[in-house]
Amino acid sequence: MLDVKNIYKTFNPGTVNEKTALRGVSLTLNDGDFVTVIGGNGAGKSTLLNAVAGVWPVDEGTISVGGVDVTRLPEHKRAKYIGRVFQDPMMGTAATMQIEENMALAARRGRARTLRPGITRDERDHYREMLKILDLGLEDRLTSKVGLLSGGQRQALTLLMATLQKPQLLLLDEHTAALDPKTAAKVLDATERIVQKDHLTTLMITHNMKDAIVHGNRLIMMYEGNIALDISGEEKKKLTVEDLLAKFGQATGSDEADDKLLLG
Amino acid sequence: MDFLLSFLNSLPGAAGQGLAWGVMAIGVYITYRVLDVADLTVDGSLATGGAVCALLISMGVNPWIAMLAALLAGMLAGLATGMFHTLCGIPAILSGILTQLALYSINLRIMAIGDASAKTKSSLAISVDRHSLLVSSRNIRKLTLENPLLLLALLVAAVIAVLYWFFGTEQGSALRATGSNSNMARAQGINTDRSKVLGLVVSNGLVALAGALLAQYQGSSTIDMGRGAIVIGLAAVIIGEVLLSGVFRNFALKLLSCVIGAIIYYAVITLVLRLGLETTDLKLLTALVVAVFLTIPYWKGKYFSKAVKPARKEENTHA
Numbered sequence: 260m261l262d263v264k265n266i267y268k269t270f271n272p273g274t275v276n277e278k279t280a281l282r283g284v285s286l287t288l289n290d291g292d293f294v295t296v297i298g299g300n301g302a303g304k305s306t307l308l309n310a311v312a313g314v315w316p317v318d319e320g321t322i323s324v325g326g327v328d329v330t331r332l333p334e335h336k337r338a339k340y341i342g343r344v345f346q347d348p349m350m351g352t353a354a355t356m357q358i359e360e361n362m363a364l365a366a367r368r369g370r371a372r373t374l375r376p377g378i379t380r381d382e383r384d385h386y387r388e389m390l391k392i393l394d395l396g397l398e399d400r401l402t403s404k405v406g407l408l409s410g411g412q413r414q415a416l417t418l419l420m421a422t423l424q425k426p427q428l429l430l431l432d433e434h435t436a437a438l439d440p441k442t443a444a445k446v447l448d449a450t451e452r453i454v455q456k457d458h459l460t461t462l463m464i465t466h467n468m469k470d471a472i473v474h475g476n477r478l479i480m481m482y483e484g485n486i487a488l489d490i491s492g493e494e495k496k497k498l499t500v501e502d503l504l505a506k507f508g509q510a511t512g513s514d515e516a517d518d519k520l521l522l523g
Numbered sequence: 524m525d526f527l528l529s530f531l532n533s534l535p536g537a538a539g540q541g542l543a544w545g546v547m548a549i550g551v552y553i554t555y556r557v558l559d560v561a562d563l564t565v566d567g568s569l570a571t572g573g574a575v576c577a578l579l580i581s582m583g584v585n586p587w588i589a590m591l592a593a594l595l596a597g598m599l600a601g602l603a604t605g606m607f608h609t610l611c612g613i614p615a616i617l618s619g620i621l622t623q624l625a626l627y628s629i630n631l632r633i634m635a636i637g638d639a640s641a642k643t644k645s646s647l648a649i650s651v652d653r654h655s656l657l658v659s660s661r662n663i664r665k666l667t668l669e670n671p672l673l674l675l676a677l678l679v680a681a682v683i684a685v686l687y688w689f690f691g692t693e694q695g696s697a698l699r700a701t702g703s704n705s706n707m708a709r710a711q712g713i714n715t716d717r718s719k720v721l722g723l724v725v726s727n728g729l730v731a732l733a734g735a736l737l738a739q740y741q742g743s744s745t746i747d748m749g750r751g752a753i754v755i756g757l758a759a760v761i762i763g764e765v766l767l768s769g770v771f772r773n774f775a776l777k778l779l780s781c782v783i784g785a786i787i788y789y790a791v792i793t794l795v796l797r798l799g800l801e802t803t804d805l806k807l808l809t810a811l812v813v814a815v816f817l818t819i820p821y822w823k824g825k826y827f828s829k830a831v832k833p834a835r836k837e838e839n840t841h842a
Contacts, residue, residue, distance in 0.1 A: 312710075338712035351710065353703035356696075361707075364700050367693060368712040374689075377696035420711070 260460040261288040261428050266310055266320030280306040281317070282484035288428070288460050295471040296464045297503075298481035304464045305346075307481070308430050311462070313337040325427040339369030342421030342459075344414065344434040351417030354406035358397060358416065361405055362386045365420035389419055393449055411442030415449055422453050429454065431463040435470075447474070468500050478503075482511050530797050535663045535672065537793040541786030542675035543658070543736040544755060546682055548763070548781035550729035551756030557690070558702040558722040560608075563619035565730045565756060567626030568600040569749035572731025574633040577647040577744035582637060586657045590735045597731020598724045600626060605720030615719075630746055645746040649739065656739040671740060678736070679782050682729065687775040689725075698722050730756075751806050754813055759785035761816040788812075 268281040280303050288294060298304050310317050311324075313334040321330045324340040345351050352361050363378035363386075383401060390398040393415045397408075405413060414434055421429060431450065435443035451474060454461050465471050471478055477491035478498070487510045490498060547569060554562040572593035579589035600622055607618035631643035638644065651659040658671035689695045700708040701718035708715050730752070738744035763777075763784025771780045791812075792805060800808065 334709045335712050335714045338710055343710045345706070345710075350704070350706050353700045353707050355703045356699060360696060360699075364696055364708075364711050364713070370712075372693040372697045372713070374692045374694055377691050377693050 260290045260292070260325055261286070261311065261462070262321075262323045263287070263307075263311065264321045266322065267318045268306055268310060268315075269318055280484055281310060283320070284485055285320075286479070286486065288462065291458050291460055292477055293454055293459075293461045293475035294463070294477045294479060295475040296462060296479050296481060297466070297468060297471045298487075302481040303484040304481050305432055306484075308432050308462065308464060311428070312341055312343055312430055340427040341430060342368075342424075342426030342428070343430045344417045344421050344432065346433040346436050348410035348413040348417070348437055351420070352405045352413050354404065356405060357402045358390075358405055358408075359383055359386055359401040361416065362389075362420055362423060365423045368424045368426075389423070390416075392452070393419060395445075409442075411438045411446060414438060414442075414446050418446065418450060418453065422457060422459065425457055425459070427460065429459045429461040431461065433464045433466060436466055450474075468503060472498050472500065472503070480507060480510075482507075487511050526797065530794060533793045533797070534790060536660060537789040538786055539658070539660060539663055539671050539675060539740060540737075541759075541789040542672065542679055542782065543733055543740055544759060544789065545679055545733075545782030545785040546736065547730050547733035547752065548756045548759035548785045549682060549686065549778050550726040550733065551753065552760050552778065552781045553686075553722055553726040553729070555757065555760060556702075557699055558719060558726075560615045560702075560719065560722070561619070561753075562601075562604065562723060562726060563616060563753055564600055564604045564622045564626075564723070564727055565619075566749040566752045567623035567630070568597045568727040568730045569734040569737075569752045570630045570744070570746060571600055571626050571633070572597050572734025573738035573744035573748050574630045574647065574734075574746075575731070576735030577649050577738045578633055578636055580649050580654050580656065580739070581647060583654075586655055586739065590657070590732060593735035594728045594732045597734070598728035600731070601723040601725070601727030602720065604727070605723040608723075609716035609720055627746070634744065634746070646743055647745075648743040650742060656742075658736055658740050659742065660740050661742075675736065682732075683775050683778045683782075686725075686778060690774060694721070751809065754806075754809050755785075755788065758788050758809055758813045758816070761813060762787055765816055765819065 263284060263286040265283050265285050266281055267279070267283055269277060269279045271277050284303070284307060296304050296307070309315070311322055313329065313332060317330065321328060323329060324337070327340065329337045329340065343351070353364070359378060363382060366382065387398045387401060395412050395415055397412060397416065405416065408416065418434065434450075435446050438446060447470060450463070453459070461475070463475065476495065477489070478495055479486050480488035480503070488506055490506070547565070551565060554560050575596045576589045576593040579592055580586055603625070604618045604622040607613045607621055608615050613621070631645060634644040634647040635641045649656065651661050658674055660671065662669040662671055690699060697708065697713045698718045698721060700711065700713060701715045702722070705715045708718070734744075734749065737748060760781050761784070763780035763782075766787070767780040767783065771777055792808070795808060796802065
């Protein structure tokens with residue numbers, strides 16, 4: 260479903276701020292894979308997701324989603340195949356627009372925007388039903404401005420919007436990191452339900468090792484712009500945090516795992 | 524008592540100016556509020572609208588067609604700014620300034636078209652006696668259908684109705700989303716560059732239409748009729764917001780509040796002129812009015828409201 264081949268990305272090349280964030284990353288996701296991504300700060304997790312989403316072009320390598328080569332497509336054209344939730348709750352929704360307007364925009368992802376009405380009555384009923392799934396009371400606030408919602412409510416809404424049009428690939432960039440633990444758990448729970456229900460191919464970055472182990476069928480750990488560990492199947496099911504730290508040490512030949520991962 | 528009478532006597536004129544500038548203010552609202560871009564093209568495109576309309580009317584063209592041509596000319600100006608910004612990567616403010624500057628030369632040429640004795644002209648007169656004008660300040664006190672207030676009000680209503688419809692469509696919603704959060708818009712598959720260009724095109728079309736109305740209203744188009752137009756437009760938008768944002772929440776009413784802001788602006792201008800200020804002092808006054816109205820909400824937020832609590836970061840309880 261996702262095929263990343265040997266991608267490289269260097270930021271600010273030729274300056275003192277030069278930073279090579281991706282060094283030949285290759286990754287293939289099968290249909291229905293739910294992959295969690297961990298790694299310290301600067302390991303390249305978010306850069307990998309942004310490369311796939313097309314926030315900027317990669318220096319080398321190819322990216323294809325669902326068999327379509329998207330390497331040269333701009334961000335808004337890739338959106339046809341990709342649903343995204345960002346780390347910053349402010350980023351995924353339009354604050355000055357209503358909840359239903361945000362959802363109507365998301366429902367038209369990947370389609371031509373015409374001069375037909377931006378939202379119809381049937382849609383409203385549908386959105387109300389969808390919002391009930393979140394169990395946050397948003398179904399009674401369809402015409403509220405999104406700016407009035409809490410960070411957790413906005414993340415949950417963004418998640419719903421990302422999956423309203425079933426995406427070929429769902430990208431979650433630490434989407435619970437800015438939330439308090441209770442809300443984070445709730446949003447993560449909604450994520451699990453939606454991914455299972457729609458059988459979505461998902462790439463989820465998290466800072467929380469426990470979450471990375473509990474969720475998904477495959478776990479990858481990034482280190483210095485590449486994939487250091489790739490664990491799936493039975494091995495992933497039996498994984499513990501201690502295993503993970505030990506494996507990381509073996510794979511990278513360093514014992515900085517504790518600092519890099521725990522403090523990251 | 525004399526003073527009051529003469530002030531009241533000049534109010535219809537202020538209303539006429541306000542309505543015409545209201546169309547311009549709606550254009551400014553689209554860029555400044557909906558798209559979140561400060562577009563300085565308008566100083567040039569207002570004069571372009573006036574020049575095109577005055578030229579065509581002086582050639583005997585039907586005034587409706589002249590206004591349509593002015594609208595299209597303004598849209599072209601917006602397209603130029605949009606291309607500078609999105610295709611060439613020039614910051615929005617600078618893109619607007621570039622187009623505005625270029626339009627100065629173009630407007631001088633437009634007004635001289637068809638005149639064998641001059642290559643450029645800085646003004647072009649159109650008289651209600653010799654040409655058919657849709658709106659003229661000459662008729663402002665007549666109680667007939669020729670009174671410009673009637674047609675101006677109908678035009679304003681039509682503009683608001685069309686925009687209300689447009690911003691409710693898929694295209695219009697995409698444009699609003701672009702202004703509200705361009706990251707979100709792109710993630711939802713919206714071509715934000717195209718949205719910005721479209722917004723600038725629509726906005727400058729309206730501004731040029733206002734220029735066409737003003738040229739007819741005052742009986743001439745001049746090269747500097749748009750000087751400081753952006754500030755007058757902003758003044759109208761902001762006065763409307765400060766006074767009416769509590770009551771007017773619907774999008775159509777927000778557009779209407781720009782027009783009401785423009786009318787209030789001209790009523791105030793009329794008043795201070797009666798109090799003895801010179802017309803040349805008005806730019807200073809307008810700049811001060813806008814500065815004050817922009818300052819009020821900022822200071823209100825800074826000194827008179829409780830600080831918003833920052834979002835709590837998840838504690839690091841990983842292992």
